[in-house]
Amino acid sequence: MAAMAKVILPGGEAIEARGVSFLELLGPRAKEAAGALWNGQLLDLREPVPPEGEVRILGLRDPAALEVLRHTAAHVLAHAVTRLFPGTKLAIGPAIADGFYYDFLFPNPISHEDLPRIEEEMRKIVAEDLPLERVWLSRSEAERLLRERGEDYKLELLGEIPGEKISFYRQGDFLDLCRGPHLPSTGLVKHFKLLDLAGAYWRGDPNRDMLTRIYGTAFPTQEELERYLRWREEARRRDHRTLGPQLDLFSIQNDTIGAGLVLWHPKGARVRRLIEDFWVAEHYKAGYQLVYTPHIGRSRLWQTSGHLDFYRESMYAPIAVEGQEFFLKPMNCPFHIAIYKTKTRSYRELPIRYCELGTVYRFERSGVLHGLLRVRGFTQDDAHIICRPDQVEEEIRNVLRFALFVLRSFGFTEFTAYLSTRPEKFIGNPEDWERATEALRKAVEGEGLSYEVKAGEGAFYGPKIDLEVQDSLKRPWQLTTVQFDFNLPERFDMTFIGPDGREHRPYMIHRALLGSLERFFGILIEHYGGAFPVWLAPVQAVVLPVSEGDIPYAEEVAAKLLAEGIRAEAWTREGKTLRWLVREAQIQKIPYILVCGAREAAEGKAALRLRTGEDLGPRPLDEVIARIREAASTRSSGL
RNA sequence: GCCAGUGUAGCUCAAGGGGUAGAGCAUCCGCCUUGUAAGCGGAAGGUUGCCCGUUCGAGUCGGGCCACUGGCUCCA
Numbered sequence: 001m002a003a004m005a006k007v008i009l010p011g012g013e014a015i016e017a018r019g020v021s022f023l024e025l026l027g028p029r030a031k032e033a034a035g036a037l038w039n040g041q042l043l044d045l046r047e048p049v050p051p052e053g054e055v056r057i058l059g060l061r062d063p064a065a066l067e068v069l070r071h072t073a074a075h076v077l078a079h080a081v082t083r084l085f086p087g088t089k090l091a092i093g094p095a096i097a098d099g100f101y102y103d104f105l106f107p108n109p110i111s112h113e114d115l116p117r118i119e120e121e122m123r124k125i126v127a128e129d130l131p132l133e134r135v136w137l138s139r140s141e142a143e144r145l146l147r148e149r150g151e152d153y154k155l156e157l158l159g160e161i162p163g164e165k166i167s168f169y170r171q172g173d174f175l176d177l178c179r180g181p182h183l184p185s186t187g188l189v190k191h192f193k194l195l196d197l198a199g200a201y202w203r204g205d206p207n208r209d210m211l212t213r214i215y216g217t218a219f220p221t222q223e224e225l226e227r228y229l230r231w232r233e234e235a236r237r238r239d240h241r242t243l244g245p246q247l248d249l250f251s252i253q254n255d256t257i258g259a260g261l262v263l264w265h266p267k268g269a270r271v272r273r274l275i276e277d278f279w280v281a282e283h284y285k286a287g288y289q290l291v292y293t294p295h296i297g298r299s300r301l302w303q304t305s306g307h308l309d310f311y312r313e314s315m316y317a318p319i320a321v322e323g324q325e326f327f328l329k330p331m332n333c334p335f336h337i338a339i340y341k342t343k344t345r346s347y348r349e350l351p352i353r354y355c356e357l358g359t360v361y362r363f364e365r366s367g368v369l370h371g372l373l374r375v376r377g378f379t380q381d382d383a384h385i386i387c388r389p390d391q392v393e394e395e396i397r398n399v400l401r402f403a404l405f406v407l408r409s410f411g412f413t414e415f416t417a418y419l420s421t422r423p424e425k426f427i428g429n430p431e432d433w434e435r436a437t438e439a440l441r442k443a444v445e446g447e448g449l450s451y452e453v454k455a456g457e458g459a460f461y462g463p464k465i466d467l468e469v470q471d472s473l474k475r476p477w478q479l480t481t482v483q484f485d486f487n488l489p490e491r492f493d494m495t496f497i498g499p500d501g502r503e504h505r506p507y508m509i510h511r512a513l514l515g516s517l518e519r520f521f522g523i524l525i526e527h528y529g530g531a532f533p534v535w536l537a538p539v540q541a542v543v544l545p546v547s548e549g550d551i552p553y554a555e556e557v558a559a560k561l562l563a564e565g566i567r568a569e570a571w572t573r574e575g576k577t578l579r580w581l582v583r584e585a586q587i588q589k590i591p592y593i594l595v596c597g598a599r600e601a602a603e604g605k606a607a608l609r610l611r612t613g614e615d616l617g618p619r620p621l622d623e624v625i626a627r628i629r630e631a632a633s634t635r636s637s638g639l
Numbered sequence: 640g641c642c643a644g645u646g647u648a649g650c651u652c653a654a655g656g657g658g659u660a661g662a663g664c665a666u667c668c669g670c671c672u673u674g675u676a677a678g679c680g681g682a683a684g685g686u687u688g689c690c691c692g693u694u695c696g697a698g699u700c701g702g703g704c705c706a707c708u709g710g711c712u713c714c715a
Contacts, residue, residue: 109643110643111643112709196709197642197709199641200642201711204711210642210643211711212643213642213711215710254706255689259705309715365712366705367713369707370708459715487715546672546673547672547674548672575671576678579675579676582674585675585676598674613675
């Protein structure tokens with residue numbers, strides 16, 4: 001009895017099959033199917049059912065089918081483009097996390113205004129419900145075909161495909177070199193949208209052609225597509241570059257100050273100060289010592305550190321003074337090392353943990369600057385831990401725990417860790433790498449974090465752990481980095497005297513928890529949508545008089561709150577109605593609005609309205625004060 | 640740095656295919672005395688990102704810079 005494969009349909013029904021293709025097996029049910037999963041491999045439905053084993057048919061709504069759907073959507077896009085813009089050369093068109101894209105070389109530039117036309121043409125192709133056929137060509141046929149059509153990029157790809165039988169997919173008059181899999185027909189790509197247009201280098205290489213990339217997304221249902229578009233809209237609404245000026249937090253003035261240089265306005269500075277105070281207090285508690293170091297240093301320092309050899313293109317030009325050259329610091333490490341080296345260190349002193357909110361300057365190409373998230377001058381929440389080899393494991397564990405505590409305090413609850421291991425080119429000895437990598441791995445596992453190993457992705461000077469958080473919109477941000485350095489201790493000849501009376505080389509660990517204050521602030525603004533939790537809100541409470549006669553009482557209430565350590569303001573501007581003031585306070589996302597009129601004044605109360613819009617009515621002042629202090633001291637996200 | 644797009648008042652945006660810039664909000668001045676998301680009227684505010692050029696005439700057309708947006712590349 002020959003072996004049979006067990007084919008499980010989306011509904012759970014199982015069929016034994018042998019010697020047929022999936023399409024034949026499924027018949028009309030193929031209209032609801034996107035592909036087949038066999039031993040973790042995605043199979044095309046046109047292929048024969050494998051001889052044995054278990055195969056799961058993916059329904060259109062199956063998350064694993066999304067990739068197939070989007071890949072087919074990319075083909076529909078390419079098809080539409082070839083119809084509308086003859087002479088366009090095709091490059092590649094894969095599915096990506098949020099959708100798909102296709103790279104083209106257009107004979108003439110196109111712009112955003114062309115997207116609706118292309119989308120319209122795509123809808124026609126979907127309405128035509130063209131079946132996608134898989135076509136196998138011999139290598140020479142494939143080459144001739146692509147050459148005839150002038151598909152230079154595809155020819156290059158062909159050269160890298162092994163084997164003699166080359167897979168193409170055909171839908172109507174459109175034929176594309178492609179490994180698949182694809183949906184059975186274009187009619188199944190119903191819910192899609194083109195989103196963006198951007199330049200992209202062929203094969204990501206800046207020395208090669210600049211292609212035009214069209215981004216789009218596709219979903220199995222209209223609801224999911226709409227949900228995704230709403231999510232994009234929400235992200236746009238929370239953009240820190242919009243909220244920053246609107247809430248008067250910061251500005252970046254390229255024509256007066258310079259690109260990538262941030263001005264922290266009073267309210268933004270207030271938030272930053274709160275972050276810094278928390279950060280410093282917790283670092284002292286955790287056994288760190290705060291240091292301050294200058295913004296510039298002599299060129300010999302950067303010579304020793306190796307920055308002038310390896311990092312110079314990211315550094316600002318030298319400043320010449322009295323025949324010496326100084327450089328703006330791109331990193332704090334050399335200064336911390338210099339503090340370490342001011343005396344002979346004993347093994348008994350270690351670990352030494354220097355921390356600093358150190359402002360550094362890096363020359364970033366203008367094209368990569370982005371609001372607060374990518375700037376040229378920024379303050380790292382930096383620390384360097386110098387320890388003995390036998391202390392490495394505990395130090396790493398403590399750093400990781402500390403990082404998680406700090407990030408959780410800012411309302412982040414989802415974390416992913418990335419462990420980057422030794423690359424091909426590295427310095428130091430493999431035993432040290434091994435020990436360091438294992439310490440990192442144990443620490444992550446000990447904290448129960450899910451992690452991914454990025455083999456060979458470590459810097460040449462040491463392995464590292466990065467922590468990624470997810471914000472309230474489920475977007476990932478890499479914040480914490482914990483990085484071993486086997487390079488700088490050598491270069492600076494850092495030593496400590498061991499119990500044996502001899503010099504030993506310490507381990508050094510770089511570490512930043514928030515990354516930079518500028519970037520972190522930008523992320524926080526988006527995470528909270530500008531509505532900071534009470535402990536971080538620049539203004540925690542605003543007191544609004546009902547009419548001019550209530551101003552004295554409003555000022556008295558605000559003064560009382562201030563005396564209780566609450567960041568409060570009385571808005572007593574003439575000529576503004578209560579309605580106007582309430583609206584303004586809501587827009588400013590101030591957590592507590594205290595309305596004070598004659599009724600409240602008579603009873604020593606304030607009418608409490610929350611940022612959420614909830615009106616709690618008149619409350620005794622003491623109750624309001626207790627409530628605000630409680631929310632602030634617990635760093636709660638609630639009001 | 641590269642591709643595409645954008646740059647008009649403090650902010651958000653208008654000005655058919657070239658004919659000496661307009662609105663709302665904010666600001667200032669009045670009036671209104673206000674009870675939970677914009678009360679009314681008036682005034683002031685611009686070398687249209689910068690520099691060249693075409694033209695009798697440029698916000699508008701051409702070139703070059705600068706900056707921003709979306710990406711790509713980069714981020715030891």
